[in-house]
Amino acid sequence: MRSSLSLGKLDSIFITHLHGDHYYGLPGLLSTKMMDKAFKPLSIYGPKGIARFIECSLDVSFEHLGYHLDIIEYQAEDIFVFNKFTVKVLPLVHSIESYAFYIKENDISNKLNEEKLRAAGLEPSRLYGELKKGRDIIFQGKKLESKIFMLEPILGRTLIIAGDNSDPGILGKYLYNLDLLAHECTYTQDIYDNLPVKILHTTAMDIGEIAEKNHIKNLIVNHISPRYGKNSKMSVEMILNEIKLTYKGRVFVANDFDVYTLGRDRIVKKRHERK
Numbered sequence: 584m585r586s587s588l589s590l591g592k593l594d595s596i597f598i599t600h601l602h603g604d605h606y607y608g609l610p611g612l613l614s615t616k617m618m619d620k621a622f623k624p625l626s627i628y629g630p631k632g633i634a635r636f637i638e639c640s641l642d643v644s645f646e647h648l649g650y651h652l653d654i655i656e657y658q659a660e661d662i663f664v665f666n667k668f669t670v671k672v673l674p675l676v677h678s679i680e681s682y683a684f685y686i687k688e689n690d691i692s693n694k695l696n697e698e699k700l701r702a703a704g705l706e707p708s709r710l711y712g713e714l715k716k717g718r719d720i721i722f723q724g725k726k727l728e729s730k731i732f733m734l735e736p737i738l739g740r741t742l743i744i745a746g747d748n749s750d751p752g753i754l755g756k757y758l759y760n761l762d763l764l765a766h767e768c769t770y771t772q773d774i775y776d777n778l779p780v781k782i783l784h785t786t787a788m789d790i791g792e793i794a795e796k797n798h799i800k801n802l803i804v805n806h807i808s809p810r811y812g813k814n815s816k817m818s819v820e821m822i823l824n825e826i827k828l829t830y831k832g833r834v835f836v837a838n839d840f841d842v843y844t845l846g847r848d849r850i851v852k853k854r855h856e857r858k
């Protein structure tokens with residue numbers, strides 16, 4: 584609600600895992616969407632248990648949403664197909680089940696080179712459809728080959744948005760050449776090494792090395808421990824600097840509500856905040 588996104592337009596929510604800091608805001612959001620009179624259906628994707636949580640909180644408050652709510656409990660390796668992209672669910676390593684979402688924009692591979700077709704004397708017509716389907720055609724007695732008139736495919740953008748995870752390498756082949764990885768980075772290495780009890784999170788050193796090794800083009804880290812920040816001797820810059828020791832790509836430390844765009848040029852930019 585405090586972000587620049589519109590509740591009315593919201594139609595899908597993906598939850599990475601069932602630690603409270605990652606989804607306890609859901610019931611409030613669901614009932615606010617109702618008051619907003621935004622009746623667009625909503626789908627929530629989450630690990631096993633998410634349905635019980637939502638149904639229970641709606642049940643005890645006698646909440647009737649007034650819009651269609653779909654709850655989908657996913658499993659590792661599930662693939663969800665959307666209009667312009669697919670989402671694949673990948674398992675992570677954490678103290679409870681935790682997942683990442685590998686999002687792959689569809690390639691655009693059936694675009695015709697209309698300029699070239701016009702130069703060959705062929706104006707837009709039914710024949711364009713045939714060529715697009717990969718069929719060769721006869722035009723004015725001459726055979727025109729489909730593949731000669733197709734543009735190079737435009738490869739879709741790829742990104743991973745990961746939940747809490749202590750082993751970024753588990754994402755394996757999906758990391759290689761990735762356009763954008765959004766991943767947690769809770770500690771710098773020395774702080775982590777001195778924790779009395781180890782918990783399953785990633786350090787700046789780990790994520791920097793993994794991102795560099797896999798030629799990841801852009802990295803956004805979040806889930807920074809509150810011990811780094813304004814009211815502490817340790818600044819968030821320490822996280823950034825440690826990542827930059829190994830990673831030479833573009834890196835951002837995200838704050839809540841930040842908005843980033845991943846352009847077709849594969850460059851991530853931060854959108855400036857609306858105050």
Ligand SMILES: [Zn+2]
Nearest residue numbers: 600602677747
């Ligand atoms: Zn967690």
Ligand SMILES: [Zn+2]
Nearest residue numbers: 602604747806
């Ligand atoms: Zn967490």
